[in-house]
Amino acid sequence: MVKIATPKIIKLHLEHGLSRPDAHKPGNPLVAHSGGVALFIGFVSGLILFMLFYPLDASSLAKLVGVALSAGIGFAIGYIDDKKILGGLTKTILSVFTFVPLAVIGFLYPKAIEWGRPVVPIIGRMRMTIIYWLLLPVSVAGTANVVNMLDVLNGIVPGTSIVIFTTLAIISLLKGDTLLFVLTVVSLAVLLAYYPFNAYPARIFNGDSGSLFLGALLGAIAVAFHLEFVVLVLLLPHILNGLFVLVSFRGFREHREIKVRPVLVENGILRSNPDPKAPLTLTRLILHFSGPLTEKEVAEMYIWLEVVAAFLAFLSYLLTPVG
Template identity: 30%
Template sequence: MLYFFICFVASIILTPFIKKLAIKWNVTDKPNDRKVHSKAMPYLGGLAIYISFILGLILSHEDSPYLWPIIIGSGIIIITGILDDIYDLAPRYKFIGQLLAAVVALVGGFDLEFINLPFGGQMEFGYLSIPLTILWIVGITNAINFIDGLDGLAAGVSSIALVTLSIMSLIQGDFFVLTIALVLLGSTLGFLPYNFYPAKIFMGDSGALFLGYMIAVLSLLGFKNITFLSFVIPIIILGVPISDTFFAMMRRFMQKKPLSSADKLHLHHRLLSSGFSHRQTVLVIYGIAIMFSLAAIIFSMATIWGSLLIIALLLLLIELFAELIGLAGKDYKPILKFMRPRAQNSRYDDRL
């Protein structure tokens, strides 16, 4: 817990400094006809999270073969995010950076080799472990980036996921994952007061990609080579960003649009258009994320049949989630009679 508080305080101190640097270097999200904020907002908030995180790693003196892959991989991803914040990289260049970071993690031992089946036996992935691992890391990295559409949303949802990962690693006695998760949690929570509505600084892609990458590798490390049902735990923990990302990809595929195109059918857009305020929308999604996290903790302690029941209930929840964000119907009109989206509720542009 000491390193948690150190990172928390470091992030609180560093964030205003990074904000001044972003303004001085003109690394800002400038208003235009597609964006709704009326003044330039500084980016690079993710750099404050990253520096605080690295400080925590240094002070913790962790000794693990997984430490250097985490440092190198997160370094690649933070550089990719910073370059995107400054130069607005094309999607293919961001993907290359994410792929390189994922390969570093894979080579460093963050791979899914096999899982134990609930009724006996093992499922060996063999060479499939390589694409599965890369798909998981790149997918979760982008999932956190996709939900970074409102003030404090990505930082808050990531914090909830990190709290859950910390609890789960404590239960399993995995103190390396516990330490890394707490260090990252402290760094993120220290940034959140500056990012919550009304935000004073945006985390940018540097923050969203970094948080997504770290949550992906920590969840993979904490639940690798385990039972099939336990493998579902990290998916449940990240239920909000995974579901939102999945439905966004389905929408764009069915509409024959590029996967990197933007729309206003994400969960936070739907809540805003239904009349919720900016702050209320973020808090509602926090509540949904907490519900998924509690389900994951209960899931980990349930019997096989109890776990299957929880999965069934979560599938029902995801179905309601799909209707809420308006996936049903080929014209993608939402099931609920939402009002027209109110642009003044959002300080962000239409992100992925």
Template identity: 30%
Template sequence: MDFSEILIYIFGFLGALIIMLIVMPGFIRYLHKIKFGQTEREEGLQSHKVKNGTPTMGGIAFILVPVLLYGVASCFSIVSFDMDMLIILLAFVGYGLIGFIDDYIIVVKKDNTGLKPSMKFLMQSVLAIVFYLMYVSHHDTTLWIPLLNVSFDIGLLYFFLIFFMFTAETNAVNLTDGLDGLCAGQMIIALIPFGIFSWLAGYHNLVFFLVLVIGALFGYLYFNKHPAKIFMGDTGSLALGGLLAGVAMILKQEILLILIGFVFVMEVLSVVIQVTYYKRTKKRIFKMAPLHHHFELSGWSETQVVHRFWLAGVVFALIGLWMGVH
């Protein structure tokens, strides 16, 4: 990496960050004006009821800013649109669009019903299949095993792996978005190792885009930290989940996605365990799922949960990074 390339990344990061800091106050005021506010679940924590009316769909901003800046950079031949980047951009925007439809239904009806789960899963599944077909049109179906540094061609099983990655990761990130700053901060932590993997692999286009997204997320986090002035909504969380799955696929780091994003994994597993156990025994393992609510009900403040989950995320990200480079 030469000095000019480093400058491009720095300016990309700062550009996305500064634009977010400039546009977000006006965007928040506009969402207030059109009454696009959050509606907390009736069965949710009482302490979260004060969040009713907080503007949602903030994910629109941190989706559009990186995508538009990438487009501008491509006009100056700083980056280009190859098949890999097309998959990344479509995953980011495509899953964000599903989330936007869900959010729109919620804010218009003023309840948390949104898209029917079956319809949301169908749309997520269709995108996963499309991205798999795009990917195998120019890549093989090998799976890389960290530490052992060996790859196996798993053939048709790769389809099921990719399908699971996209559908599970988008839902896992969505479930994590339940506390002020938790999801955005955790996503920044998870994207940094993948940015390093991209740089080591020589994926200049992907490094630049991830830098843009991280910069935009820092800008968003300034307004989403406790007490949050805006939420990302399903628009943002589904987009980020799709991005993370797409990046892991392009970089052949499918296994490390589980480790680097283990906080997301813990959140979705807590829901699966809670529901399964309750159906069989009518008893609960956790005080409330997803997992972050369990710790809130155990006496941790919202900021304590967020900061400790971030710390856990840093630990898993560092372990994943170490495994990925050895």
């Protein structure tokens, strides 16, 4: 579905002006925007196909719908931003609504999502009752936004997401959780089909519709299946970059609002901006220590960083007590 739909979406978006200049390439060529449409269509199609051939009980169906709706709200907020350009703070506040479907499902079907204290490696179940409930409303929103902040170069978000969902698919097999396996495998299949279109040189940008969709989906899975710590470790590169961005930009800012760019581009080569006023990002830090690199090389470094995070996340799952 994604391989068929994406070329049509690219053509349609270019015809209707839904495109953006690729600032990291000579001549700043226009590239189709809002690739999240293809990701969302593929994900929903995969879930519908699964439900047609594999009937679910009411509790499992409720959980599936809750996760899908949370991801869908992330997609909708991102798509509005792709077309209307929301402010950074506005977009962040709106993303809190991605948790609403999970809250409703948890209230109507208590057995579908058994809220409780999280389990962490070695320590076991933690006594975080008050903090846990305070953090829940922003849990999915936080994940969505850190994934969105890392969407700076061709292929980074779908590339790192492939590693993340592969890790979660393996964990679902070890847990024996069919529903988690379906969600992760459908997501993985969609990403594998979509990745060639966004990898260097990108024919379509993810847009906020893509990054917020994937981030909200990942956050919803973490909360609904009690994999909070595992997903936290999986997102270490994203969180580190997010912290750099928030500190450097002194809050939530859009890329277009930044006057001094963290990365300089010359003839397709990226290098760290030596200007002390340039904000610190993970990309700038990588280039500072590695020296000038091509966009493709930087994206590959991000994926290898995600592989390391995935190894640590998998290890943390193995060290987590059961029950």
